[in-house]
Amino acid sequence: MTATTQPIQEGTIPYKGYETWYRIVGNGEEPGKFPLLCLHGGPGAAHDYLESLDAIADTGRRVIYYDQIGCSRSAIPESKPEMWTIELYVEEVDAVRQALGLDRIHLLGQSWGGMLAMEYALTQPRGLESLTIASSPASMIQWVEEANRLRADLPPEVQQTLLRHEAAGTVDSPEYQEAMQVFYDRHVCRVVPNPEYVQRSFASIAANPEVYHTMNGPSEFHVVGTLKEWDIIPRLGEIRAPTLVTSGRFDEATPLIAETVRNGIPGAEWVIFEESSHMAHAEEPERYMQVLDAFLTGVEDAVAKED
Numbered sequence: 001m002t003a004t005t006q007p008i009q010e011g012t013i014p015y016k017g018y019e020t021w022y023r024i025v026g027n028g029e030e031p032g033k034f035p036l037l038c039l040h041g042g043p044g045a046a047h048d049y050l051e052s053l054d055a056i057a058d059t060g061r062r063v064i065y066y067d068q069i070g071c072s073r074s075a076i077p078e079s080k081p082e083m084w085t086i087e088l089y090v091e092e093v094d095a096v097r098q099a100l101g102l103d104r105i106h107l108l109g110q111s112w113g114g115m116l117a118m119e120y121a122l123t124q125p126r127g128l129e130s131l132t133i134a135s136s137p138a139s140m141i142q143w144v145e146e147a148n149r150l151r152a153d154l155p156p157e158v159q160q161t162l163l164r165h166e167a168a169g170t171v172d173s174p175e176y177q178e179a180m181q182v183f184y185d186r187h188v189c190r191v192v193p194n195p196e197y198v199q200r201s202f203a204s205i206a207a208n209p210e211v212y213h214t215m216n217g218p219s220e221f222h223v224v225g226t227l228k229e230w231d232i233i234p235r236l237g238e239i240r241a242p243t244l245v246t247s248g249r250f251d252e253a254t255p256l257i258a259e260t261v262r263n264g265i266p267g268a269e270w271v272i273f274e275e276s277s278h279m280a281h282a283e284e285p286e287r288y289m290q291v292l293d294a295f296l297t298g299v300e301d302a303v304a305k306e307d
Contacts, residue, residue, distance in 0.1 A: 006057040012074075013099035015092055016083075021073035022066040022096060023047065030060030032304050034104045034129050036296070037064045039093070040201070041111030043084070043227070044211030046072030049201035050110060052285040059293050061106070066096050070211045072204040081214040085226070086119055093120045097127075106296050107241075108132040111253070111278065112216075118232060118261075121239045130299040131241040131265075132292065135253040135278050138261050139231040140223060146254045147221035150187055158182045162222075171218035180219050187252040188220065188278045198282055220252055236264025242302070243268040244295040248276030248283065269295065 012019040047065035109117030114136025137143040165176035217224040247258035262270040273280035
């Protein structure tokens, strides 16, 4: 990844008695363009693995990231599993927008971030000019079904290791972690070793797993957290923003998952990245930027005609 030469500003905003950390890349928008606000995955990851999106700042739009409360640079000093809810994170999007004066935005959410972006869009917020849903399900029930299908294709000894440790509750063991990595290398990020900025996000979850364990569970396919019954497929038709769905051919958010989102959101477009799994923005960064920039430009051109 080539680092952008754009100016970078970092800071924190108060939220719920704590501090939400943010990072802004770029110096404002060219006429007719809107900033891109990015929602990271996990839940409980950090924004770092999205940093290849910095390149959008070279197209005349600021790129804004933040670490969601409880995560990485927005960690809190005590354990509060009851705090980690969808509602908390939906409200935080508005808090960040208000604090940073983001009246009109493009919103991109990756994985859990896309689930959050859809939940946010359902509140019908003002100034949401577009939505990019990157490798996200609209139903955790469907996600788990698909994860189990992908898992069934892993080598038999890997499957047995996973099952044995899940049954025994020993998912912290190095053996389980190694077996899990086989799945991750196939379906989460196929660039091995992972890019350094992706590794930083994984390290962040490992260092502070409470949000991930509370909402998701110990791994991408062993979902036992509070999100396990989450399903907004029946409500996707309420989303009004122009929407781009992106996913990878080998994605844990399988083509069936991406197609469900595309079919549910009126007028949504879907682009599949043939060489990618769950992190197309990091696996095929140049093509990803081209596709994203073309979509954002199309939205801005349409808005200019209306305005």
